[in-house]
Amino acid sequence: MTKPFRSDPDNVSLSDAGWALLPSGVEMSRLPCWDVAAKLFARLGHGPASEWLASRGWRLPTQRETVEMWNLRASKRLEPYTMPTAKMLHDAGVDTSSQQAIDRYRNANMMTEAWCRIHDASVLSRLDDLGYDNDVPVINAGKHWIMPVGTIFGWLLKDGSVIQSPSRAHAGEPTYVDYATTFHAVRNPGATIPPPESDEAPPKPSTVPPAPPALRKGSKGPFVRRWQQVLLDAGHSLGSWGADGSFGEMTWVATKAWQRGRGLQDDGIVGPMTWAASATEPIPDTQPSGYRALVDEHIQARNYRKTGRDLSQLQAIVLHSTENAIRDGVAHNVAMWFGGPSAPMASAHFIVGPDQLIQCVALEDVAFAAPGMNRYGIQVEIVGQAAKSDWFGADVAVVERTAQLVAALCTELGLPVERVDADGLKRGERGITSHAAVTAAFGRSTHVDPAMPGDRRWDWPAFLAMVEEAM
Numbered sequence: 001m002t003k004p005f006r007s008d009p010d011n012v013s014l015s016d017a018g019w020a021l022l023p024s025g026v027e028m029s030r031l032p033c034w035d036v037a038a039k040l041f042a043r044l045g046h047g048p049a050s051e052w053l054a055s056r057g058w059r060l061p062t063q064r065e066t067v068e069m070w071n072l073r074a075s076k077r078l079e080p081y082t083m084p085t086a087k088m089l090h091d092a093g094v095d096t097s098s099q100q101a102i103d104r105y106r107n108a109n110m111m112t113e114a115w116c117r118i119h120d121a122s123v124l125s126r127l128d129d130l131g132y133d134n135d136v137p138v139i140n141a142g143k144h145w146i147m148p149v150g151t152i153f154g155w156l157l158k159d160g161s162v163i164q165s166p167s168r169a170h171a172g173e174p175t176y177v178d179y180a181t182t183f184h185a186v187r188n189p190g191a192t193i194p195p196p197e198s199d200e201a202p203p204k205p206s207t208v209p210p211a212p213p214a215l216r217k218g219s220k221g222p223f224v225r226r227w228q229q230v231l232l233d234a235g236h237s238l239g240s241w242g243a244d245g246s247f248g249e250m251t252w253v254a255t256k257a258w259q260r261g262r263g264l265q266d267d268g269i270v271g272p273m274t275w276a277a278s279a280t281e282p283i284p285d286t287q288p289s290g291y292r293a294l295v296d297e298h299i300q301a302r303n304y305r306k307t308g309r310d311l312s313q314l315q316a317i318v319l320h321s322t323e324n325a326i327r328d329g330v331a332h333n334v335a336m337w338f339g340g341p342s343a344p345m346a347s348a349h350f351i352v353g354p355d356q357l358i359q360c361v362a363l364e365d366v367a368f369a370a371p372g373m374n375r376y377g378i379q380v381e382i383v384g385q386a387a388k389s390d391w392f393g394a395d396v397a398v399v400e401r402t403a404q405l406v407a408a409l410c411t412e413l414g415l416p417v418e419r420v421d422a423d424g425l426k427r428g429e430r431g432i433t434s435h436a437a438v439t440a441a442f443g444r445s446t447h448v449d450p451a452m453p454g455d456r457r458w459d460w461p462a463f464l465a466m467v468e469e470a471m
Contacts, residue, residue, distance in 0.1 A: 004111035023222030032182035047174025080155035115179035142182030291408035301347035321450035372442030407470035
């Protein structure tokens with residue numbers, strides 16, 4: 001392979017774009033650091049990058065700080081530029097039917113200066129098209145080294161997902177770089193470094209931002225949102241409110257649980273010890289897999305039963321319809337209804353819309369959706385109407401999204417890809433069923449969704465084929 005391109009640390013500089021102030025109180029460079037000699041974004045491995053920053057009293061950003069900058073209203077988001085493109089493969093005569101051939105071509109070129117120039121030229125051209133004037137942060141100028149040192153994090157998509165979730169795949173290679181490897185700087189507000197001719201010693205590296213204020217019930221503002229994101233990252237539920245910046249009852253309960261899990265005093269107050277413990281929280285190494293990779297949003301339902309049930313004992317995935325016209329935003333609205341203060345005594349594990357998939361109840365807990373099969377079922381609400389939706393015609397997109405979810409669930413739960421009708425439910429057969437079949441089997445409701453009595457408007461052979469294909 002061609003020798004990798006790496007910047008000389010003596011040629012690295014902060015970008016002319018300067019600094020952006022984050023809600024957490026630190027400043028982060030608006031663009032990645034710059035190689036003034038090569039006229040490219042600086043390519044340093046995580047070790048040399050961290051050392052270069054430390055010599056100036058700066059440091060790499062954390063994942064949370066990177067996401068903070070992504071979420072700034074002023075930030076400009078570019079489409080990620082990943083290589084090789086289809087045109088590059090064609091021009092190089094690569095056999096595109098062979099993944100091995102594509103991988104060989106990519107591995108032979110991904111660290112070269114030529115690819116770095118192609119990548120950066122695309123980024124800078126797009127910024128020019130936007131009239132960029134070094135005035136706001138830029139998202140997707142590359143993928144970035146973050147803390148803990150050795151972690152790489154890359155490219156935010158429009159739907160909020162990330163092409164490369166935090167990974168330590170290259171942690172054993174402190175000098176690793178490829179065409180998109182860049183890094184930002186973080187500092188405490190207003191921090192400076194002495195001029196070269198000064199005899200003053202450079203400031204010590206800053207590894208944590210200034211101590212945030214103590215938080216308790218009634219606290220509001222950006223520090224509360226930051227703490228709530230810690231809770232969400234750790235898997236705690238904040239209901240339909242999420243990270244809303246208001247320290248209420250659910251945040252207090254989740255805080256106490258978080259503290260207990262780390263051997264801290266569970267007083268529900270986010271003081272210095274709790275903030276310090278949060279700074280050492282591990283970052284996941286891998287992207288979500290299975291059904292979790294399909295979920296676009298989590299909105300906790302208000303009414304459900306927390307049971308910690310044995311998933312190996314589940315009998316069926318139960319399909320429902322929300323009885324709404326199929327359009328974008330409906331899944332989110334239904335989820336907010338399930339989670340809001342006027343929520344009905346009903347819920348579902350998932351809601352599938354044409355635009356997104358939302359999880360409202362954990363698989364281990366019981367959702368209230370299909371009396372007779374709540375305890376042993378996974379409840380999946382599909383945006384649509386039992387008597388009106390053209391499920392396998394004009395409205396097939398929402399069915400295909402449902403099939404992807406069902407495929408992932410069948411794989412994880414060991415359920416067969418088979419239809420279970422009313423008689424099968426009574427015999428204890430396992431597979432995929434409908435609310436209409438549950439009603440016919442147990443007679444504890446009158447619902448006939450998602451496709452009327454006997455599932456007469458649901459093409460089971462076609463749906464099962466979609467599930468099989470998705471698997």
